[in-house]
Amino acid sequence: MVFGRSLTEARLISSANYVRTELPTRIAHRIRDMQRLPYVVVTNPHINEVYDLYYNAFDTFRKIKEIKTLDDNDKLCQVVQSMLKAHLTVIPKLAMGILECTDLMDATALDKFMNTILRARISRRVIAEQHLALTDTFHAPWFSPGAKLSESEFIGEVFLKCVAKDVVERCGATIHRICQQAYGPSVVLPEIKIDGHLGASFPYILSHLEYIIGELLRNSVQATVEVHQRRGSPAHLPPPPIEVTICESPQHVIIRISDQGGGIPHDIQPYLWSFSKGPASGQLLANLGQNRPTSSSSPHGSSLSTLSSRPPNLRLGMGLPLSRVYAEYWAGSLSLHSLEGYGVDAFLQISKLGNKNEQLTTRATMDAI
Template structure:
């Protein structure tokens, strides 16, 4: 579906926003939220006797309307995030542009939030009963309540309202995946692994899109403020124009070597063979995540296969950077022995990792996203699959060629926005 036609439902102000006022489920949800805040300051949902202060019939009606609202928004089509979407508005934003961007962002977040809630509700009852998974469900319900509590449509005119809304979203969802991962670890023996990974795959991809929408919106507002202060910027939201790729590679190499120092007490040099001066327009946080995952694997292979004869810790991992118009290619070559054939077949499977699971490992490292802290050098079973997802999000690719017994070449191919978009 074409981007412009896909956003008609978000661009027509009278449609969804008026519908949200008229929809009985929305009114019930607003009333229920107000009742909770006025009568339940602790947010526990009960009175002093431990019972709900609301008749069963009314409570059932409210829940039914909320579920109808969730199902309604979960079914709405969501166009993929593209460079065309990210560059439709450029800093400095005019007032009407900020307003239209707010409409798009809030509507998309509503749809994504309802999809996340519906996916959780569709899990088996024994899974949803898990405290950590129930906590995740409650967080998304809270997000839904916050999005619906905005004073439509006029609240979207206020910049501070949007900044507060989006900033709180990032803060509240910072640890969502850690909680969800802990919950699924506790219920894995009761639930089919394939279904778990399918759910997590969809959940993570939706979460990536949600965080990118929020970060992009906040970035545009911040860049607009800097413009009015006389400060120019190369950014367009999350996009950075003419990023020096070698500098990012060096930064990531230093970071991964810090992780190696903590885990192995050893370092491996990272050498840029070609492309020191190449610049490219891309999303730095996404590329940083991919580079981090690939270099983690390469440096770990050098360290774990190093001995007194090959001295692999002294042999650098080689990085070659090449640009051709709006296409960037990065080759990362290591000499760590390659990937065993049995492992190579599963390296893009979610949850698969060659790293032995630690007894005290919560599994949270497998779900790290760009901009979040990485506290372990290995054990990220979602690493390569998520790298592939990031690359494919903007028509890029991640290819791996391994020669067992020798080493591995990883090819990162990015497609950037056209010059007309910038």
């Protein structure tokens, strides 16, 4: 954000060279991580495909010469764009590979590998998408070099005034629409009530926040509808509402999502935050097989939109662990409290980024992994 506040040709070219040198270095670290996996795991077809994608990306980026002109930058952007598109399938492929390798490697080691590779993937995509967005801004007809971007709503991909209430409402409407299609037009869906600090806003990358809140609301809506149906409640009676409370402090915004969807069954709890799902692996694998994003999916933006738009009956077992990776990446946190037989409270804590030096240091050390 600080870098993009006042954008000039020299700054854009400097950003391009950062992308050109940073991406292959980071990809090389991940290739090394994959090479350290047991041979039987890295030869899994899904993980092997991811390995090939990473290796090709590394090989492409290392050959790009120093960016000296705007024309050089445009060529770099084309490469970056095509890589982002080619790598849309990485998360589902990794998830399938990990589920297939559950018996071949210790679950803790597998989760550590997944967390590292996903966190690093976020950092690379943010670097790449931020540069593409800054390039788009620079070429926009309204833009004059050196203009202060902080007066606009976005600096690259960063939305400066992310209003928590608006995001919850937008995600809620999307989840209601998806559930209506899945359960039929006559289903009565729980109302999503929002209270607390309704004006709370902070800078954030919108697609990341929408993914996390979308996943939490999806879990709550589905659980509430299904418990309501199982209990044989009269069709015209609405299920209990989902209550979203927004709380703002100088450093954080906390969003609590409370439902009465029956809580999390005891046998699922140990696997809640894990990518390797124990007894449920077989069913989740079959579901993942039906949810493959194609490389023609949204070229800009992330594979998050592909994951978010899946039908509710297609449970992938990735929503919570992936949401936690995204929350923690931006110095936040995600936790759940389940009362079995009653419901779940999910707590998403968001750091107000850009006002804390120590957060940036933490981020730098996380990215260096």
